[in-house]
Amino acid sequence: MRQCYMSVKLGLVCNYGLLIKILKDYGRFLMGFGNDVIFLMLCRRVEKLGAEINSKFMKRMLLFRFRWFVSLVIALVSVSAFAQDISKKELRQATNYFTEKRVSYGLPVLKGARPGNPISSLGDKYCSDAGFVDIVPDNVDADAVTIEWTITTIVGSSEEHPDWAEYVGSGQSTVLRFYPDRVTSEYYNVPIYFEYIQKNNLGFIVDTEWDYTYVYQTPTAFDLSPATIDICAGENATLTLSGSETGMEYQLFDSGDNPIGFPVNGNGSPISFIVNTTETYRVEAVNGTESTCTAVMNGTSTVTVNPLPVPVASNGGDVCLGEDILLYADPDGMASYTWTNAGGTEVGTSQDITLSSNDYGVGTHTFTLTIQDVTTCVNSSTTSVTVSENPVVAPSYNSPVCDGGSLVISANASGGSGTYTTYTWTKGGVVIGGETGATLTIDPADVTDNGTYGVTVEDSNG
Secondary structure, eight states: OOSOOOOOOOOOOOOHHHHHHHHHHHHHHHHTTTOOHHHHHHHHHHHHHHHHOOSHHHHHHHHHHHHHHHHHHHHHHSOOOOOTTSOHHHHHHHHHHHHHHHHHHTOOOOTTSOSOOOOTTSOSEEETTOOOEEEOOSOOOTTOOEEEEEEEEEESEEEEOGGGEEEESOGGGOEEEEOGGGSOGGGTTSOEEEEEEEEOTTSOEEEEEEEEEEEEOOOOOOBEEOSEEEEETTOOEEEEESOOOTTEEEEEEOTTSOEEEEEEEOOSSOEEEEEOSSEEEEEEEEESSOTTOEEEOBOOEEEEEEOOOOOEEEESOOEETTSEEEEEEESSSOSEEEEEOTTSOEEEOSSSEEEEGGGTOSEEEEEEEEEEOTTOOEEEEEEEEEEEOOEEEOOEEOOSOOTTSOEEEEOOEEETTSOEEEEEEEETTEEOTTOOSSEEEESSOOGGGOSOEEEEEEETTO
């Protein structure tokens, strides 16, 4: 799995010649292109072992010793494929630890070799929510009657963890059921070593191997809120994840699984995401060390962005001082209407309002209309009204005059815009037709022209 080892299972060979034949075949297969140095060394070792074989029991024991010798020599000439995720220090600690164990078992150890072969049913790594995985030896010796497993960590000192797994089956069918979710947090991201020992019915070890794996934390699922939120165009919505964990990265996604912004590193506190688009959002967390360990956070947040209402503020036109100011609001059907003057003072809450120009005086006055629709979105518009000064009229006349003389009355307008466009003359309150100038002349005058005359002057402001 992590290192390319090749091994031969010799089994119980009672015939020395057959043992040599197996060794020669395997040695040639191993060395390939004629490099016979190790092959000859193995042959000499077998010859020495073969000379010692004098009983069935000794044959079994010596063959097991021989198999270890072959395996360890092969380990020295094999191409190493050790995973890069275990450090030299960790590998050295593990090698020393398991070498000492093999010495305690009475097994031979070749100096400098890794005393063990990979266990292919043990994965390189697991996430802490992986459920369980069944682990078995790659080979079960024909004489094995029991298979015993240990799970060990070496963090400062070695510690076994029998509660992380349980046995399923018995005898040669024994399976170790490993539960990554039972691994406690202090052992995340460190090598976890698995070793099995196969024993025969006499209690002697007939096979043993070790390997390692890693367990990485699966992110905890926190809650994303609110479930729904309405905002108005131009506003931002804040989505909150109820918590986070150090070492995890949290990414916001839209409904199309597109990432929104950059991942946020967890720090143990809630995380906020700022959005301003109509969407349904979710958050996914990934372990910053091992990207295959992920979790989708609980819940989604649906954001709805409502358009702003479009207010239209208008007025009844410019006025002269003393006239009413008329203000009009559109559209109809808004939840509220608020009018304010240039100083920000509220002057009305009806859709259309009437104000007195006397309250504002001469000049241009701006009024702001603010409307709110049923989605609580607000927008404003303004309108301006000019209040003009009225012209002043100081009539003069040459009365009294004699019958048959000439009566002249002058308007004498001043003030206002200074440009006077219309003069309206009256006698006894009745408009005198045809008289629109600044002077009214009656020539000749007679006693019927006696009366009260008036004039109304309109300037260019109206």
